[in-house]
Structures are given as C-alpha cells and as structure tokens.
C-alpha cells in the first residue's frame with residue numbers, strides 16, 4: 385500500500401454509488417465525486433507528490449447521463465455540467481476530485497474508451513452492475529503518460545459528519 | 547494587462563500547482579502554445595499527437611466556447627480570461643444498448659447527502 389494511492393470514502397457514499405448503478409441499470413450511471421485532496425489545499429507543501437496526497441470523497445453529485453447518439457453504451461458530462469459540479473463543490477467548500485460510473489454487465493475495469501477520454505489526477509470509480517445487482521467497485525487514476533490506469537485503494541472511513 | 551489562462555484542477559500538478567498563468571498573446575492558440583511551452587507535461591493532456599485539441603478539452607474566452615468563435619485563431623485582448631474546462635466521457639465498448647437520459651434531477655442527492 386505504500387505506493388498505491390488511496391481514496392477515503394464513507395460507507396454511506398459507497399452504498400449511494402452502488403444504488404445509483406442499480407437504479408439506472410441496464411444503462412450507465414455517472415456522477416461527480418466531491419471532496420478534498422491535500423495536494424490542492426492552499427498552503428500545502430508544493431513539493432509533495434500529487435499522487436501521495438491524501439484524498440477524501442465527502443459528497444456525491446449524481447448526474448443525468450447526457451449520451452450523444454453513439455451506438456455504444458457510454459456516458460458523457462458536458463463542460464457546462466462540469467462547471468456546475470465545480471460550483472456546487474465550491475459552495476460546500478470542496479473540489480471535484482473525480483467521477484464515478486457504472487459498467488452494466490461488464491467488469492469494474494476501465495475500457496479503452498475510458499482511457500482515451502480520461503483526465504489525469506481525477507479518481508475514476510467504476511462499479512460493475514451484473515443483471516441489475518451492483519458488484520465490484522474499483523477506483524483508478526490515469527497514468528502521467530496517458531498509457532493506462534493505476535488502481536487506487538478504496539478505504540472506507542467512518543467519521544462524524546463534516 | 548496580459549491574458550489570463552485558468553488551469554483546471556486535474557492539470558495543476560503539471561503546472562507547478564498553479565491555477566492560472568498569464569501571457570502577453572494575441573490569440574487563444576498562442577496562449578495555449580505558451581502555456582504548454584512553459585509547462586511541457588501539460589501538452590499531451592491537451593493536444594493529440596498531431597497537435598489538435600483533444601475532444602474532451604473545452605476552451606472558453608470569457609465564457610464563449612472557442613468552437614463557436616475562431617477556434618484556436620480566436621483573437622484575445624488584454625484582460626481576457628481563457629478557461630480550460632474538462633468534459634468527461636467513458637463507457638463500455640461493444641455494448642449496444644442505448645443509454646437514455648435519466649429522470650433523476652441534476653444534483654438530486656446532494657442536499658440529502660449533506661444533511
């Protein structure tokens with residue numbers, strides 16, 4: 385675990401992501417992960433490696449799937465909605481630190497399409513939904529060279545309300 | 547007064563953790579060129595190998611999408627703000643069911659989650 389980045393999230397939010405995936409099955413769900421990353425906190429050590437920064441997911445922003453006319457099952461979030469998510473996050477004193485989506489009847493591993501469209505730094509949580517029932521949940525970060533994703537640990541944190 | 551380029555959070559670790567940079571330039575393309583010269587690691591996240599802006603990279607000049615202006619030739623004037631805004635996409639390939647727009651309201655869970 386020393387080198388693998390880890391995100392912290394509450395069990396309540398994990399259940400919400402799983403429920404969103406079940407609710408939109410057989411279609412994909414998607415949403416924003418709002419939280420804090422010690423690497424972007426003002427005054428934090430600028431020499432600290434961003435990948436070793438502590439990241440905590442504190443809220444979710446479920447989004448409507450604004451799919452275009454692709455024949456494949458995909459999700460997209462427009463720049464306007466990204467801006468709206470950032471604004472909502474700021475109102476709660478948080479940042480958009482990643483995105484979640486479901487893979488209906490597919491494993492919780494990023495697809496090639498996911499990789500081709502990914503941004504660095506964000507956490508990408510994927511929940512597999514098999515026959516309507518949520519299964520594995522994983523989290524990933526795009527590598528600096530855009531050639532793949534590295535897995536992130538997901539740690540369930542029990543904590544008082546913020 | 548130069549042109550200010552706002553750097554989105556996913557790219558700040560490639561830009562010395564800065565959230566903006568200022569350049570004396572005349573077009574959006576020049577500003578992006580200066581930005582990716584100063585911070586070379588940004589380049590592959592903004593541009594494809596043949597030098598085109600990636601499809602999920604949206605660039606605005608004072609809230610106007612440059613796709614509806616003159617794209618990278620869009621002229622800038624002193625005091626303009628150029629914003630780089632992500633759009634997000636993903637999905638499973640080879641999977642032929644259509645994804646309908648959902649009924650749930652945008653941001654529907656937020657207030658419930660915050661309480």
Ligand SMILES: [Zn+2]
Pocket residue numbers: 485486487493494495498510636637638
């Ligand atoms: Zn995916």
